Amino acid sequence: MAELHFFTGTMDSGKSTLALQTNHNHAARGRVGRIFTAHDRSGVATVSSRLGLTHDAVEVDPGFDxxxxxxxxxxxxxxxxxxxxxxxxFYTAAQVDGLAKVVDELQIDVFCFGILSDFRTQLFEGSRRLVELADRMQVLQVEALCWCGKRATHNARTVGGEMVTEGEQVVVGDVDVEAEVHYEVLCRAHHRRRMTTERARAVSMIAEPLPFR
Structure with missing residues (x-):
């Protein structure tokens, strides 16, 4: 029986890498699939992993069916x-409903990968609907880490170097700290305090590595 799968985690937890690995594993067994993405960091219709892996994909805009x-x-x-x-x-609730219909009516497996909540700690529309409908939901075991070393659970957005908790839900940015819109993962405590890596470094909370002789 076909199933709707949802794999979730914060940024840097390997979601896109697993998406590409999933495609590879099924294709290697002679199965034929399609790959989709929305607002990928590369800026084009491509699934891209921070490890450098890429694959062409179909772009899912708000009107895609x-x-x-x-x-x-x-x-x-x-x-x-x-x-x-x-x-x-980034998918709409209606699009997730469409994926569930593909599974149930056409018996085609669907593997979804995405972040649960945004920089405001609120659930994304697509993720919320996947939590409600998925046959299987799995939190990725590769843990992203906050600058303090604790498990990162929240996604933070900084604009011009300042962490923000208001604004449009979807703004394409980068994990490069030099970018105007920058994203990083934090533990809950440091997200609440708006204590990003750069702010922590500015107040000397991050110890410099000891020199080795």
Missing amino acids: FWRYVVDQLTHGSRVDYLVCDEAQ
């Missing part, structure tokens, strides 16, 4: 055994 896409593919004679859906937090 998964059910219609898959039915069109099948109607025109194409084979579709599974879907890999990266950055699923």
Whole structure:
């Protein structure tokens, strides 16, 4: 029986890497799939991992219809055994409903990968609906770490070097600290205190590494 899977974690927990590995594993067994993404960090319709892995993908904009896409593919004679859906937090609730319909009515496996909550600690629309509908939900075991060494649980956004907790939910940025819009992961305590890596370094909370002789 086909299933709707949801793999989630913070930034830097390996979601896109696992999405690409999932596609590779199924393709290696002769299965034929499609890969989707939305607002990937590369800025193009590509699933990209911070490890340097990439794969072409179909861009999911707000008007994209998964059910219609898959039915069109099948109607025109194409084979579709599974879907890999990266950055699923950016999908609409209706699009997730469409993915569930693909699973139930067409018996096609769907593997979704995405962040649960945004920089304001509020659930993304797509992630909320996946939590409600997924047959299986798995929190990735590769733990991202806060600058303090504790497990990172929250995503933080900084603009011009200052952490913000208000604004548009979706703003494409980078993990490069030099970027105007920058993202990093923090533990809950330091997210609450708005204590980013740069702020902690400014007040000397991060110890410099000891020199080795």
